[in-house]
């Protein structure tokens with residue numbers, strides 16, 4: 088079985104008796120170590136799909152497995168655990184907890200995981216330094232640029248070595264230079280440490296980084312190609 | 316732990332709002348402290364005014380006196396009671412007292428007052444009477460015919476120290492009103508309007524004399540060393556003054572009056588022939604029984620009747636029975652059966668009324684009259700205990716009171732008899748006429764057990780005071796409640812706003828694996844920290860202010876209307892007790908938690924996907 092398996096996912100939103108099919112029969116598989124971009128026009132269902140894969144939302148129909156665990160069968164508490172231990176999230180912006188420093192933001196995940204104080208501190212500092220963010224350790228999000236915040240967010244998303252990192256338009260709020268820096272960093276993590284990434288984007292420049300491109304339109308996968 | 320740190324730092328995110336709410340909590344706590352300690356102090360002051368002004372901590376009375384303050388409901392042997400309580404542990408003072416209603420008169424006006432006979436030396440061991448004197452001076456001895464009057468009474472009667480004041484009152488044995496003038500030795504201000512207007516102090520020897528109360532007391536007020544020991548002292552007094560089994564017995568009697576059966580109870584000493592002294596006191600107790608319709612007493616003495624006419628002297632052993640004519644007539648109806656000769660001035664008169672208003676009369680049993688050979692209008696001598704009393708025969712009677720059939724009896728006014736033969740008021744029998752339908756078996760037990768003593772503390776004596784104090788407490792509670800509500804609303808509002816501003820943040824926290832209850836806890840912690848800081852600040856400021864007041868006193872003269880407009884500088888010393896502080900801390904804590912419950916629940920239940928879509 089594939090590392091990630093999405094099977095016949097439907098997601099219907101009902102608003103004022105109008106039903107929107109945000110996802111209409113998505114079948115999709117990913118293996119460990121992939122670096123895959125999800126693209127498509129606005130409203131095509133990218134965010135919805137990522138939320139369902141990450142256990143933030145539930146599909147109207149269909150199943151999702153992540154490393155042999157059927158996550159669509161989990162209850163809220165189990166989903167919470169799944170997100171804590173197996174998934175890393177990077178959102179479009181304002182990812183960080185404003186009252187915590189970069190280090191504390193990264194450390195936060197490990198605190199929730201009850202990692203002993205000394206170990207979690209060392210691991211967090213190590214990740215930040217590895218990613219060239221050593222000078223940000225004691226800075227609060229308000230003292231960082233948008234690009235720095237996103238990179239710290241990536242550090243937080245990988246500090247606990249998740250099975251899968253989901254990034255919903257991580258570069259959307261960044262200028263192209265910073266976007267490049269972020270994508271370089273993610274790419275390097277994928278290359279060097281084999282971390283599996285699934286990210287959505289509109290940006291062709293970002294798609295350039297992807298090893299595999301999946302196109303979504305009106306809630307359906309219309310194209311799925313591996314790039315060389 | 317991490318959530319404490321985050322909660323703490325979150326307080327710093329909107330410093331203005333945080334400062335405002337902390338200030339609000341501080342002001343609230345400050346207000347609670349001030350209000351709480353202020354009311355405690357006012358209550359204590361009020362209590363002090365009343366306890367040290369007049370009532371003392373405990374009072375001893377005849378049973379029933381507290382409800383029916385009659386001069387006659389007295390302890391007939393005051394000295395015996397005092398001897399028993401003297402030296403009780405925790406007792407630091409006692410004051411024997413006599414109370415009587417009187418009409419006080421000055422040349423310009425008159426006013427009903429309560430005369431309080433006090434021992435000039437003992438009263439200050441219970442009350443602060445000496446310090447109340449505003450002009451003139453306190454009593455120097457028991458012997459002076461002087462009084463102390465309150466300033467409002469002085470004002471009303473337009474009298475001052477040195478002036479004369481007259482009192483009109485009834486003495487212990489009733490009868491003629493007593494009128495006597497006293498010089499005003501001093502004018503007092505007790506700080507309590509009722510007393511300033513209605514209380515007159517008189518040396519107890521003077522009161523005894525004019526009210527015929529020698530050896531009798533209405534009240535003994537008692538001071539305790541420390542209010543903590545009040546219950547212990549009360550228990551000790553009760554142990555020292557057990558309500559002994561009465562040495563009286565009650566026997567049912569029946570009379571027929573106007574063809575109706577009348578149920579009577581005759582109360583006599585268990586020892587045959589022994590007289591009951593000061594029967595007025597006992598009769599007064601019996602009157603208070605709801606089943607009693609009428610109480611009277613009879614004094615029966617063995618005597619010799621002597622009649623001398625034209626040198627021929629006859630004498631006869633008989634029983635002479637002293638009665639109260641008006642009442643006796645309603646007990647046994649004897650006066651309607653008395654034979655009065657046609658030519659007597661009493662013929663056709665209402666005999667009981669005429670005889671009640673006159674002295675020196677006797678009614679003889681028919682047999683006795685025959686043996687002595689007397690008829691109405693003659694004067695006989697009644698001799699007993701070496702004394703003799705001349706009485707004029709008003710008429711004759713076949714059957715006497717208490718069904719005396721042998722005819723060898725004489726009936727006279729009881730006061731004539733005890734004055735001549737006993738020297739003080741006395742009775743051989745107290746007769747109670749029961750109300751129709753009253754159970755005589757039950758009532759006799761009730762009557763006999765109503766003769767003991769009553770030991771009551773200030774709370775039992777003046778439940779109004781307790782009410783007043785607890786009314787103050789209620790005002791206090793209502794105020795505190797309002798303050799609590801304001802604080803609660805303030806905190807809740809702050810927390811709701813702060814949660815709604817952070818919806819996305821909570822979404823992120825939840826998305827990356829934070830549990831709902833961890834978010835709940837974090838929000839509650841923020842609220843508790845707000846409250847704690849506010850409490851600490853408020854407590855500090857209150858502590859300083861109240862500390863100052865407790866040392867220097869707080870003049871609340873403007874507040875004295877609450878005490879009836881009593882006078883004097885009125886300074887309270889509020890203090891913060893540990894209980895006050897703990898109550899405030901605990902309530903503020905609870906309020907902080909309660910008012911954050913809703914925002915915390917909101918934060919913890921936010922749907923993640925929706926929360927993440929908010930920026």
Ligand SMILES: Nc1ncnc2c1ncn2[C@@H]1O[C@H](COP(=O)(O)OP(=O)(O)OP(=O)(O)O)[C@@H](O)[C@H]1O
Pocket residue numbers: 100101102107108109127128129130131132133134135136
């Ligand atoms: N909570 C919701 N209620 C109703 N409809 C929704 C909700 N969330 C998403 N949709 C609808 O579902 C569809 C897919 O939305 P989604 O956000 O997944 O698209 P997207 O590809 O992420 O778009 P974008 O590029 O603008 O982020 C859209 O038509 C959107 O209007």
Ligand SMILES: [Mg+2]
Pocket residue numbers: 133134135255
């Ligand atoms: Mg989207």
